[in-house]
Amino acid sequence: MTLPSGSDQALALRDLAIEIGTEAAGLVRTLATGTVSVSATKSSPVDVVTEVDRACEELVRARLLAARPQDAVLGEEEGDTEGTSGVRWIVDPVDGTVNLLYGIGEYAVSLAAEVDGEVVAGVVVDVAKDVLYAAALGHGATRDGVPLRVRPSPPVPERLLLTGFGYRPDVRAHQGACVARLLPRVRDIRRMGSCALDLCHVAEGTADGYVEDGPRPWDWAAGSLVVTEAGGRFAVLAGAPAPHRLTSEDSVLVASPAQGWDDLVALLRQTGFLA
Template sequence: MTMVNPGTTSPETSLDKRFALAKTLAQEASAMALDYFNRRDTLVIETKRDMQDVVSIADRNVEKVIRDRVAAMLPEDGFLGEEFGHTEGDSGYTWVVDPIDGTAPFVNGIPSWCVSIAVVHGGEPVIGVISAPCQNELYAAALGNGAKLNGRVLTLDPSRTMQNALTGIGSNSHVSPETVADIVKRLLAAGGNMIRNGSGALMLAYVAAGRLVGYYEPYIHAWDCLAGCCLVKEAGGWYHPFPVDGDKLTKGAPVVAGGPGVRADLERLAGLA
């Protein structure tokens, strides 16, 4: 008879435990962020790389709450957050968190921001949870479990293409204005149209929900996109592999993700085909 050590857990149990925690933390953190949003006029706003790259005490405090809870409940896990950097772990799981993705919309009173929580394991994001409290929406996905929006299963429609739907485009000061202008020009020339709402994570969630057919940003950080990539994949879409091994996790890279009907056009737009 095979004996089972009660102190060990299966990979599925480990994933389920972290998935449940990620959903709880996303909801708690987004409630805290929403409170800050509703009194944003009292916040001191600072700049980072440039005048468009902003941060507030809301970003820092929300990340600290998530980071502290993970450390208390899963001290063996690693953690990478936008505001406080990378802490190594030894479990093979790393949490990748943007406490408020879309800080520029946030501080300007625009509701297109979210809390983004991913968990990476085995070289890929295996959990993706995005909470958009202004819309009362919780997007949640885990490897092999599908993607849901407020409990409703998300399934992408292959008939939606670049030509009959909207494509999200991201930009920032890491990429030249000429490069972004060329991307938009080529998208329009291919019969598509674009939208940018200031939050890469939220636009990826919209791809998973079928609101956008795809998303492309030439340079983005892991905390802005890994949760959304997991959502898109589990909804039946695809994403171009994003580097997560070693110190690559802390570096920027392109993100390209979409539904099944846009892959060829989107890869061409991103220079991957």
């Protein structure tokens, strides 16, 4: 499959991601109707992998290989496969695996395409609700084909923020302390369980911002483009030194409408999320 360059390439990659992501979400939806059980763990006993994760990633890789055999692929479950085309796909087969395990309807298939290191296309499929978020660089973001726009930012004390927690106890202890300092200073905080969907919620205006320490590129690559193409800002910023991280490093995801960005970042520094 040969793609055009520039803007048209972003659209073609997005359309391929929509096709493959929709099929993958259908597979996850079908498998989720049966018994979902843990098949392995990763960073801790509560960081789980299911056979649904593995089957979905296998399908996505097979479809990508058939369509674009020269592309690289980075997947959460199967790691990095090198390519020669300058395009790399970043795949999270199920973002929100614990929600899937418990039958909580907040998990997604996330599929992004980078060109020379820049994300140019992203698709996040909310599996349980059958909602498709998509974006192409320079062409905006959509939800089921309808253009998305972030909501205007209210004053900081009136903002509803989303967050998440890691799986290691030391990471969770730091995150919990930061959230405890943040909570009295905003309208409220929600923990939904899927980084990719949290970013899409900011993009569609059902939240005023998002912060989380530690997600990996497959968690946020597609959602980051959806939120920025919807008029928001996204960055991976240096986290404050903490017991699990003795020095500052770029590990804290932040997203919000562009208009309210500076105030949110200042608040996250004051409450210990950011260096």
